[in-house]
Amino acid sequence: MTENTFPVYSADAVVNFYRTEVLTGQEAKHFTKSDLTPVPKPEAVQTLYMRVLHLLYRFRPECHSMVPLLENIQNPVYHEGATAIMSVCMRMQQFLPMCLVYDFSLNDLLAPKKQKTLTILSAIMNFLHFRKQRMTIILEKQAKYRADMDRLQVYVKGSSEAMRKIKTLTTIPPEQQAEADELAAALAELQVATTHESHEVNAIKESIAEWKTRIAEKTQKLAQVKVDVSNLKEEIGKLKSQIVESPEELKSQMEKMRENVKNIKNSMEETDECLVELQNLVQSVTHAEAEIQQMYNLLQDLESSMNNTKQWQDEHQELTAQYEKKQKELKNLIAEEGQLKRALGRKQDKESKVNMRKQKTRETKEQYVQQVLGDCNQIHQKREEIADKIQEISRETQQLKTKIQSLRDVSSKETEKAQAVYDTLSSSLDELHRRIDMDTLNLMQGLTKMST
DSSP states (O other), X not given: OOSOSXXXXXXXXXXXXXXXXXXXXXXXXXXXXXXXXXXXXXXXXXXXXXXXXXXXXXOOGGGGGOOOTTSOOSSGGGGHHHHHHHHHHHHHXXXXXXXXXXXXXXXXXHSOOHHHHHHHHHHHHXXXXXXXXXXXXXXXXXXXXXXXXXXXXXXXXXXXXXXHHHHHHHSOOGGGHXXXXXXXXXXXXXXXXXXXXXXXXXXXXXXXXXXXXXXXXXXXXXXXXXHHHHHHHHHHHHHHHHOOOOXXXXXXXXXXXXXXXXXXXXXXXXXXXXXXXXXXXXXXXXXXXXXXXXXXXXXXXXXXXXXXXXXXXXXXXXXXXXXXXXXXXXXXXXXXXXXXXXXXXXXXXXXXXXXXXXXXXXXXXXXXXXXXXXXXHHHHHHHHHHHHHHHHHHHHHHHHHHHHHHHHHHHHHHHHHHHXXXXXXHHHHHHHHHHHHHHHHHXXXXXXXXXX
């Protein structure tokens, strides 16, 4: 990586890659690591370069040995061996600069060296990886292009249908033209009438507000007068109980009070008349408001119809803009289609080779799978035999476990019996020892008596 812009692969990696991606048939089977290391074989290297040129440029290996018919060459037999090698050398010198290899010479074909050959094959390998990646991207673009073309057709159909709908919606039929003119005239009259009535309603509302203020003032005055009357009545009651005046003064005061009461009654009658007038005005205003509401509903209907027409016009403009945009995209896509068709032709040639390789690999895989299935069947049979043996062993172990359990039970019973016998024996031995001790004591006493 210090000198090149591509990695130099090992001989094993190079052999595996060229056997799977470049060579086919018997050539792939016979191509091994010994053809490249320790000393590369010229015949293997030359065939490998020919197959690379065939894969990339469709230049068949037999074409390298052809001599132009227009050339008058003496003794063409002498040129048969050198023509193929010179042709491969020239084609590789033209191709390898794209792989960043600039020092390819005829000696690399006639007497190739290990490191130089691995470097050249690694460069070609890197180029083939890049080519494969680009081909996948081109295929994705082709699929996207087809999807875009289908979508464009759908958009074109939708835009044409929308254009027809817009034409049918915007054009007024002749039998409805007179009705449309009448509706326009009626709409203008309604607008004038609504503006006039709105001015009248505003004036009535202002007068109603003025009357309301007057009524509020008069109600305040009436409440004040009622408060004054109640205060006067209280004062009269107090004065009657405390002060004894002359009848003339009483009469004058009573006349004043009567005049005040008459004035209060007159003001109350005026306020009642004002209330009746206000009620009549309110009724007239409610009727006017109902009529205005009807006119407003009609105006709303007309406004909704106008909004619908505006929306249709906006949709028409949007669809026309989309149609122009799609036409531009169509032109660009047609240009891309030409490029993609050319790439597709090259891709189809490669796919045919790839399919042949896949077919061969599939056949080898099927043979390998059949072998593996045979081995699996044998293993399965052995597994069944082993399973039978395991079952027999498990049954024997189960029988042994039952026997061991029974023996354990018998041994436990025997141990219990032995323990009982041991207990009885130990007790009898203890008794015997005790008696022996008693007898020895008795003997010792007898001996002492005898000695005395």
